[in-house]
Amino acid sequence: MPNIKLWLSYGACSLAPHILLHEIGMPFEAVVTSVSEGANLTDTFVRLNPKKRVPVLSLDGEIITEVPAIATAISSLAPQRHLMGRTPLDQARVYEWMNWLSGTLHGQGFGCLWRPQRFSDDPGIFDRLQTKAKTTIADCFQTIEGKLSGPYSTGGAFTAVDPFLLVFYRWGNNIGFDMSATYPKYTAFARGLVDRASVAATLAAEGLDPSLKPAS
Ligand SMILES: N[C@@H](CCC(=O)N[C@@H](CS)C(=O)NCC(=O)O)C(=O)O
Known part of the structure; x- marks a missing residue:
């Protein structure tokens, strides 16, 4: 099983990859991070994603940002589900x-x-x-x-x-x-x-x- 961690903010665009993680049914850790204006981002988060945005996915320690890229990475964990399309x-x-x-x-x-x-x-x-x-x-x-x-x-x-x-x-x-x-x-x-x-x-x-x- 890969080690999966998703940094997200409630109701943000990170909802989409969060749903995909539930969809494939693999265990993962969700790290809730506020990105609202003026929010105090932790140094750890900024180091992970200098763009200072959620979502951020960590896959066995490999950091992936941007919703389409994260969706592709999650889809690759369950290829039989064809989450990025079948044909x-x-x-x-x-x-x-x-x-x-x-x-x-x-x-x-x-x-x-x-x-x-x-x-x-x-x-x-x-x-x-x-x-x-x-x-x-x-x-x-x-x-x-x-x-x-x-x-x-x-x-x-x-x-x-x-x-x-x-x-x-x-x-x-x-x-x-x-x-x-x-x-x-x-x-x-x-x-x-x-x-x-x-x-x-x-x-x-x-x-x-x-x-x-x-x-x-
Ligand atoms: N292009 C990025 C956009 C990410 C993004 O803008 N996320 C918003 C939440 S929906 C965010 O972190 N906003 C904080 C900010 O704009 O400072 C992606 O697809 O992941």
Whole structure:
């Protein structure tokens, strides 16, 4: 059995690899790390990931960062589960999703909404940047809505893309988007996912509401 450790923050993008670890059913240690603005990161954590972000995966002491890379590493521990796609085409589709979700929706959309100071040194334009970020997020959600047509995003089976999509669905609720009215297919997909044993167990472990109701 490999030695597996995941540094995570409750409700953050680390939820996706956390679900994947529950999915493959291997024992692992979860290290909860707050990365909220102004949080005091430990020296140990910064040494592990000088980018100062979660998730961080340690696999037999080998440190891996970035959600798509971590998902690939977890998938390789249970190759029979094909978490990065079964056929070569499905694998390409999984990377197509993961790259776009990570770079565009997470990095440009939520990154700019929550950390506008990384996009400009001028606090005077933060409001405009954040308005633009919300448009980027809404555009991405519309694209997701158009791509989903059932319980799984890719290849008719559960893949690493699905829990990553769940992360952003939750965040959409958290920032006040009316997810169920605006994105019915994305909502059905997310609601179906929370019934999955690995997802339910991970939401419970992170103390997250499985009803996916908007934050009040
Ligand atoms: N591209 C990175 C993004 C990681 C990331 O931004 N994680 C957030 C939590 S969802 C974080 O640690 N934020 C702290 C910060 O931005 O300072 C990945 O895919 O892992």
